[in-house]
Amino acid sequence: MDMEQIQEFVVNHPFLWGGLVLALIALAVNEGLRTVKGQKPIPANEAVRLMNTDDAVVVDTRSAADFKKSHILNAKHVPMAGIEERAKEISKNTDRVIICYCGIGNVAPQAAAKLRKLGYSRAHALKGGINAWQADGMPVTSK
Structure with missing residues (x-):
């Protein structure tokens, strides 16, 4: 052409x-x-850095059954449906770094956006969800 x-x-x-x-x-x-606006999902290596340097809270937004199968170590289970009502369980400090994740990365950005609307300015989504996390060789637990 x-x-x-x-x-x-x-x-x-x-x-x-x-x-x-x-x-x-x-x-x-x-x-x-x-x-x-900080809405771009962060990759696994950036999430690990935030966990180690900023004591980030990790939030699993998947179903209880998926959470029991495997989740990121020390993750709090707060399903997407109740994220707004249970925000204070995640952290009372709105300046704390929060990393939300789901299965494949399509729900966590919505959860992070809802938390940002509630004043959690440092809420992020994990790019690709737990599937990408595991594909990058990052550890998970079922305990």
Whole structure:
């Protein structure tokens, strides 16, 4: 595909081209805002660093059955459905670092966002959930 064909496509399909440009801009703005607001999920190595240096509280938002099978050492089990009501069980200190995780990383960002709305400004989600944690060779326990 040469430059003339690209120009011809843009001229002949302005709505498609405009839609693509708008979608890319929206994606870039969304990612930028997530990064600025601290909403971007953190990888396992960053979570370990926060656990070791900032005494982060780790919160498992999965079901009780999944938690019993395996979880990150010293994690508190607070299912997503009750995260707002049980926030004080996680930490009374709203400045404390909190790392939420789920199975594959799709629920924990919502839990971290709810905690941030309650004033926990340092709430993060674990990127990829416990599956990514284990894939990175990080330890879990069933006790």
